[in-house]
Amino acid sequence: xxxxxxxxxxxxxxxxxxxxxxxxxxxxxxxxxxxxxxxxxxxxxxxxxxxxxxxxxxxxxxxxxxxxxxxxxxxxxxxxxxxxxxxxxxxxxxxxxxxxxxxxxxxxxxxxxxxxxxxxxxxxxxxxxxxxxxxxxxxxxxxxxxxxxxxxxxxxxxxxxxxxxxxxxxxxxxxxxxxxxxxxxxxxxxxxxxxxxxxxxxxxxxxxxxxxxxxxxxxxxxxxxxxxxxxxxxxxxxxxxxxxxxxxxxxxxxxx
DNA sequence: ATGGTCGGCAACCGA
Numbered sequence: 001x002x003x004x005x006x007x008x009x010x011x012x013x014x015x016x017x018x019x020x021x022x023x024x025x026x027x028x029x030x031x032x033x034x035x036x037x038x039x040x041x042x043x044x045x046x047x048x049x050x051x052x053x054x055x056x057x058x059x060x061x062x063x064x065x066x067x068x069x070x071x072x073x074x075x076x077x078x079x080x081x082x083x084x085x086x087x088x089x090x091x092x093x094x095x096x097x098x099x100x101x102x103x104x105x106x107x108x109x110x111x112x113x114x115x116x117x118x119x120x121x122x123x124x125x126x127x128x129x130x131x132x133x134x135x136x137x138x139x140x141x142x143x144x145x146x147x148x149x150x151x152x153x154x155x156x157x158x159x160x161x162x163x164x165x166x167x168x169x170x171x172x173x174x175x176x177x178x179x180x181x182x183x184x185x186x187x188x189x190x191x192x193x194x195x196x197x198x199x200x201x202x203x204x205x206x207x208x209x210x211x212x213x214x215x216x217x218x219x220x221x222x223x224x225x226x227x228x229x230x231x232x233x234x235x236x237x238x239x240x241x242x243x244x245x246x247x248x249x250x251x252x253x254x255x256x
Numbered sequence: 257a258t259g260g261t262c263g264g265c266a267a268c269c270g271a
Contacts (some may be wrong), residue, residue: 009271010263034271036264061264062271108271144257147271201271203260 001254002027004235005102005143005217008201009246011035011058012043017237017247022050025235027251028070029095031102033145035064042066055093063088065102070128073094079178080125081132090126092133098225099134103144108165119147123174127181136182143250148175150185153194156217162183166216184226186219186252187234190256198234198248208238219252228254 008014011032022030030052035042037058044060047054047068057078058064067073067087073093079085087102103126108119134140149167152158161167179185187196197213204212210233230253237247 013263034263061269109270201260202262203271205260 001098001256002143002251003029003100003143003219004249004251005031005033005073005145005219006249007104007145007217007246009034009036011037011064012041014246015043015046019046019050021235021237021249022047022052022068023241025249025251026070029100030068030249031091031100031143032066032068033064033104034062035066036061037064055091057087057091059088059251063104065089065091065104065204067091067093067100067102069093069095070216073100080122080129082128086122090129097139099140101130101140101142103142103146105144105146107147108171111163111165111168119165120170120174123178127178130178130181136222137224138157138222139225140183140222141225141252142178142183143218145216146175146218147216148172149214149216150175150188153192154197156195156197156212156214157211168216179220182222183220184223185231186203186214186221186226186229187250189226189229190232194236200251202246208236217248217250219250221252225254228256230255245251 013113052068056066075094077092079087109115148171198217200207200213232252235249
């Protein structure tokens with residue numbers, strides 16, 4: 001089994017990246033965040049032509065999640081189970097006996113904004129969501145854009161960036177609280193080195209060439225699946241001169 | 257130095 005996650009920053013404008021990538025790599029599942037497309041405008045047919053079914057929930061300009069799959073998806077649910085439930089930030093579905101939880105976690109804006117408090121709470125709400133449906137013994141893949149860099153290996157300037165909404169003690173603790181429920185960071189299971197990133201701010205000149213990046217996207221697996229993982233790697237599709245952030249896939253493969 | 261650019265989509269907002 002091969003799975004992947006991708007922050008699209010507009011699914012429709014990224015189809016020229018996504019469709020060839022699906023054809024070349026044929027993952028069983030691709031989770032997408034920031035689709036930025038309403039459901040009635042979702043490019044269902046273009047994706048179906050590559051052999052993938054989709055489940056999705058989007059908004060006009062912001063947010064939006066989708067799961068693209070080569071296999072049937074069952075028990076599809078959108079959003080958390082309290083209010084506001086953010087249906088365009090979470091999709092949960094079952095593929096065979098494996099559960100997929102695809103999240104686009106709030107970015108948080110500023111440390112002193114309501115959105116930051118909302119971001120912190122989101123992790124506890126997600127843990128409650130998981131508790132109501134699963135146990136840590138279930139085969140679950142929690143993946144997507146988490147907007148958290150877990151430690152100093154995950155940002156290009158740990159001292160200078162400390163205190164950012166995506167790199168501060170509060171968000172690291174909040175994420176760790178959900179990990180402690182029973183998840184393994186699959187990329188870190190295979191690579192302990194610093195400097196491997198999934199996001200480069202496109203406002204920074206030559207951020208990719210200078211490797212001024214962040215690791216904000218994750219594939220978290222419960223133990224039963226982590227034991228079967230054979231690889232987890234970052235696939236940067238950007239060619240010379242192109243902006244990389246909207247072209248970065250995080251991929252994991254499993255021995256089944 | 258607290259900038260920069262991109263996407264949606266029609267004036268800024270979110271990242």
